Amino acid sequence: MENLEALTFAMVACFSFLLWRVLYSCWVLPIRAYRKLAINGFSGPPPSFPFGNIAEMKKTKIIESCSSSSTLSNDIHSRVFPYFAQWQKAYGKVFMYWLGAEPFLYIADPEFLKKISSGVMGKSWGKPNVFKNDRKPMFGDGLVMVEGDDWVRHRHVITPAFSPSNLKAMSSMMVETTRSMLDRWTDLITNGKPEIEIEREIISTAGEIIAKTSFGMSFKNGRTVFKKLREMQETLFKTNRYVGVPFGKYMCLGQNLEAERLGKEIDALLLSIIVDRKRSMAENGAAGDQEQQNLLGVLLADRHVDGQKGRALSTSELVDECKTFFFGGHETTALAISWSLLLLAVHPMWQDELREEIKQVIGDGEIDATTVARLKKMEWVMNEVLRLYPTAPNVQRQVRGDIRVDQDSVIPDGTNIWIDVVAMHHDREFWGEDVNEFKPERFKDDLHGGCLSKMGYLPFGFGGRMCVGRNLSRMEYKIVLSLILTRFSFSLSPNYTHLPSVMLSLRPKEGLPLIMKTL
Numbered sequence: 001m002e003n004l005e006a007l008t009f010a011m012v013a014c015f016s017f018l019l020w021r022v023l024y025s026c027w028v029l030p031i032r033a034y035r036k037l038a039i040n041g042f043s044g045p046p047p048s049f050p051f052g053n054i055a056e057m058k059k060t061k062i063i064e065s066c067s068s069s070s071t072l073s074n075d076i077h078s079r080v081f082p083y084f085a086q087w088q089k090a091y092g093k094v095f096m097y098w099l100g101a102e103p104f105l106y107i108a109d110p111e112f113l114k115k116i117s118s119g120v121m122g123k124s125w126g127k128p129n130v131f132k133n134d135r136k137p138m139f140g141d142g143l144v145m146v147e148g149d150d151w152v153r154h155r156h157v158i159t160p161a162f163s164p165s166n167l168k169a170m171s172s173m174m175v176e177t178t179r180s181m182l183d184r185w186t187d188l189i190t191n192g193k194p195e196i197e198i199e200r201e202i203i204s205t206a207g208e209i210i211a212k213t214s215f216g217m218s219f220k221n222g223r224t225v226f227k228k229l230r231e232m233q234e235t236l237f238k239t240n241r242y243v244g245v246p247f248g249k250y251m252c253l254g255q256n257l258e259a260e261r262l263g264k265e266i267d268a269l270l271l272s273i274i275v276d277r278k279r280s281m282a283e284n285g286a287a288g289d290q291e292q293q294n295l296l297g298v299l300l301a302d303r304h305v306d307g308q309k310g311r312a313l314s315t316s317e318l319v320d321e322c323k324t325f326f327f328g329g330h331e332t333t334a335l336a337i338s339w340s341l342l343l344l345a346v347h348p349m350w351q352d353e354l355r356e357e358i359k360q361v362i363g364d365g366e367i368d369a370t371t372v373a374r375l376k377k378m379e380w381v382m383n384e385v386l387r388l389y390p391t392a393p394n395v396q397r398q399v400r401g402d403i404r405v406d407q408d409s410v411i412p413d414g415t416n417i418w419i420d421v422v423a424m425h426h427d428r429e430f431w432g433e434d435v436n437e438f439k440p441e442r443f444k445d446d447l448h449g450g451c452l453s454k455m456g457y458l459p460f461g462f463g464g465r466m467c468v469g470r471n472l473s474r475m476e477y478k479i480v481l482s483l484i485l486t487r488f489s490f491s492l493s494p495n496y497t498h499l500p501s502v503m504l505s506l507r508p509k510e511g512l513p514l515i516m517k518t519l
């Protein structure tokens, strides 16, 4: 009898302790964080436990501002982030909101961002723990997610892999992969099917390019990895999710387990590619041509040559970097190209301008890294497209160590930050009355496109954590677009519906059908 009482007491004590732990981390800690922010004068929509403001975010009506192709509008903020657009009206460009039990500081004011970020080095920023857990199968401990000294080490090892000479070596593979897509388009047109679903085509080609660029598709298992990586992304993002909600993972258990399963399969496949590659490099001495033509080869060759312990990445870190390059690199670039084709379809004058530029600069010569670097107007077009349709539509941070904003306000340690890039790129106050017009020439003599704030244009992020793949992406963009423009002219299909929406990246929800014509 006494034993039973003791057991019951122990069970009740255990249960109470667990309940206290759950309440403490899901309720007490977030409330403390919220109060610390509120003391500093930040307000926002009132949250409810345990969903925070998620219910409101899901039900806020989208303002159908831009659905017909004939009156295509680039005024997209209230379409892609309707809840932020509404809250901005009530609380201004900096406010607090909650994802589940996680308070976030929302920022759409570039001058405020400048103020808080000027004294913070790349290595001192954190990434929200809540996203690190959620996106673990995609990025692991790759460069996008690591922090502190680890981030410095990863960034030092990875940056040289994107050097101009390494990028140059990748350009012929990009030309070849794009040409086979364009040959397919020519066949479709010849067979009387000029309407082509461009977004799907470009994403798949960019996926192939990034897989070859990252770990070399010609190697055993490359193609399987590519298919599984896409499957995992779709599994993670296809349904409603409850990020930040305590135990939210269990609300979409099947989906999360499937992503974990795929993640493990992908890790095992990438590991086998890396082991094969290391073996072949050991057998063949210094890296051969094939090794140099992809990022993994370059990273392995570098490590092979200097072999500095503590600086080089471990095998499991290399696996995470391969996944990071794939997820960070292929969709963002593919969508930049897709949105460009949409805007060029609507502004045929710019198709002609770019064709003329290609003729002047490249003529009958080779399209490669060196020649496309000279396409200045194409650069303006890319900048303008990424302003109107930033394919990375937000940037997130977590504060590590209090940040003093001014005399009487502090952003406390641990605060999650959500930077709304779409809002900043469409802010009339900083860009002027023509903010929603497609005007590539605004970038002619100004890297910031004439924006009144130097922090108002952030397609590749900011500070030390700015996108490490931006030059690769610029080169790929120019190669693919040049090849398309020299072979085809195009217009918008009447079947196109303009519904920009966010699924990690900013994409056309209903795809992008274009009517293609061979030149």
Ligand code: HEM
Pocket: 143, 144, 145, 155, 324, 325, 326, 328, 329, 330, 332, 333, 336, 390, 391, 392, 395, 396, 458, 459, 460, 461, 462, 464, 465, 466, 467, 468, 469, 470, 472, 473
């Ligand atoms: C148009 C194409 C691209 C866009 C719009 C884009 C956008 C961005 C943005 C906004 C960030 C900053 C994220 C942050 O601060 O939290 C970033 C970081 C990053 N991007 Fe890109 N990216 C593009 C292409 C690529 C490519 C091609 C690669 C690699 C193959 C790549 C790899 C990365 C990595 C590894 C980081 C993390 C950098 C760090 O934290 O040190 N990106 N990108």
